Amino acid sequence: MSGRHSDRTGLRWLLNALIVLSIGLTALLIEPPRQAGAQERRTIIDMLFGFGRRRPPPVYDDVPIYEPRQREPQQQRPRTKKVKQKAKPVPAEPAPVVVEKLPDAKKVLVVGDFVAASLGDGLQTAFETTPGIVIETRANGSSGLVRDDYFDWPESLPAYIGEVKPSVIIVSLGANERQQMSIDGAKEKFRTDAWLAEYTRRVGTFAALARKDKIPLLWVGMPPFQSNSMTADMVTFNGIFRTEAERVGGNFIDIWDGFVDEGGKFVMTGSDINGQQVRLRGSDGINLTKAGKRKLAFYVEKDIRKLLGEAAASGQDVPGADGLKDLVVTAPTANEDIIQTQPISLDDPDLDGGSALLGGTTALAGNGKSPRDKLVEKGEVVSAPAGRVDDFRLAKPETVISNPVIRN
Template sequence: MQSTNHPHGELVEPRNAFSPLLLSLVLALAATLVFTETASARTILDMLFGPRQIYRENTDRLIEDGNGRRVRPPARNRPIKRARPRSVAPQASTGPRPSTTVKEAIPEKLPDAKTVLIVGDFMAKGLAEGLDEAFIDSPGVRVIDKSDGSSGFVRDDHHDWPATIGAVIEAEKPAVVIMMAGANDRQQFANGQTLLSDEWDKEYQARINAFLEAVKKTGRPVVWVGQPSYKTKSMTNDVLAFNELYRNATEKAGGTFVDVWDGFVDQSGSFTLSGFDMSGQTARLRNNDGIGLTPAGKRKLAFYVEKPLRQMLGNATSPNIAAIKPGAPVQALPGTPQAPVKVDRLAPISLNDPELDGGTDLLGASPRGAPAPEKSARDRLVIDGVAPESQPGRVNDFSWPKRPDATPTTGAVR
């Protein structure tokens, strides 16, 4: 190809000339098209990775077209390859398949089950839910929730617990009464007495004592559950003072005070939203507001009340109480350990009785004379001033004339 002269005398390559690289690409593309045409329309993937399996397996099924090329037959003439059916396990019946998880039936409460009456504010309602879960497998225990979420001992115009508890006990006939209140009592009385002032404390204690006295008249035992810590520091400080009032008044009335403070604080004694649940795992115990309880917190709160309740209810808390015949009292369950009995004093036992049971003498027999106690060498020396007898040959042998020494045995060490 010839070059042309530039007006200024320089040689210039023609604009339509192919570069060597572009010429190589054009020749490679042309060779690819020719090879594809002669290779029975094979794709570039076939050229790079080898022919597809279908051509190796079905080469005998290719047919020739009018131009002498071998092509695949039309779709209607191809043999249809059916998919292998999946193996299905035979079913025994055509009905619905049974569920793999079987829920255990909740035992029904016995007609003479002992009733646990819960009264108080919204915290008492959470306690009732936790106790109901704790005794769900005990048909001899029934939990009755008579709490009022907005109640307390300050606003008696909303609910007066000292005045109404007697009627509630008469209607429900509980075996034990549980009170938990105080979260709504951080306010002044209607007459203007300031919170936790001397006048406020005096009035508040009077209402607490009135409630405990009303329960005591019915002959039912009472359990007062203390308040847990709360998110706000001021509320926590107030309920700490409330707990001391509850403890003193309850113990003075012969009731049981349950302290739950340690279950809802961290190692430093501060409020915490999370803590150990019943299974020992870390769980959320309080709501985001720092006041309410989560289901795990309600169950943990009930855990602190279970111990005194099981002592008071005795055999009624056993899950096997339903195995006895209907109509029998709940205390008649055989083989169940009895509740511990508080022992104040024991009858004196005679030391003259070798067996300590009085079973060695016949009825009407005269008591034996007590043998004179024999004093020890120390008592004779200290009390009576009588020195022990000296042994011959010892340094404390001051007898005169000297007594002969004891004959030493053979092999004795001198």
């Protein structure tokens, strides 16, 4: 048994040696001869599988058979300079025309709460080009006739009148009145009978105080608001304002329709004084926008101009009789200067004196009876014109030319 084992071991060793020798010979056949002076050493694994280094290209007479493909440099495109577009200029609003007021200009005093302040701003815009009228606003945004402990209007109004010396007084109150009132030291709830009676008395007293010096009084009513309950209360207040203002000889200005729709409901957006749809009220549904202020003043502007008359003129120079002489159309100096032109006849468009149109015949004079009338009344059938398709006459008039028959 030991002999057989030794024979197998020797045979196995011989086979391994032959395998290694064959691998070495194969590597030598595949690997090209190295140039002299090369110092690199490669293993059998490197020669078999090409690990470690890249094989150099084969040479023929010291000239490489192929050369690695070189990437051609790309031509750079010329960079185009981006032109930055200039933003279109926003047209500037025209500067307001400043008109210097006259030394003897009539003054209009506006008093009241925050609605009166908005009215004063609108009137400033309305009369900014009128040199004969000056708007003076004395408003307290949170004031009213209910709380005399916060701001006392009956006490402050005479001082304002003495300071401004107005020609017209405008009152706008009521937006802050929806609260309890102190009557003889007791707190009275809003809208009770006692509250309404006392408030009516205070409105009448204040209106009479404004009319004490016989100054024209314009009491401007309250507009509707977004709150339905507040709007309903404004309707009640406007009724009181109208009655008490007219009782002392003043005028009540109703502005309600300018801030509601066709159904009488509150609107945030509506038409301005030019009929364009604009935002009239602020986001709170109470305050007014610039367009809303101008529309509010529009209702009062007409009465102011009516009361102040000539002072409400725009101040532009109106030419007199001498300045209008170039606009007067003078009569001709003589009859021969008038050029007379004969009328053009409708049946003579070429003005050649002809009485018939080109290619037409003289119109037949009729008796006023239409073919229908002749057929219905007398049963007469009007003869068809010569040459028409329903002309069945045997003898053709000379005006009708029959088509010649072509024969082969």
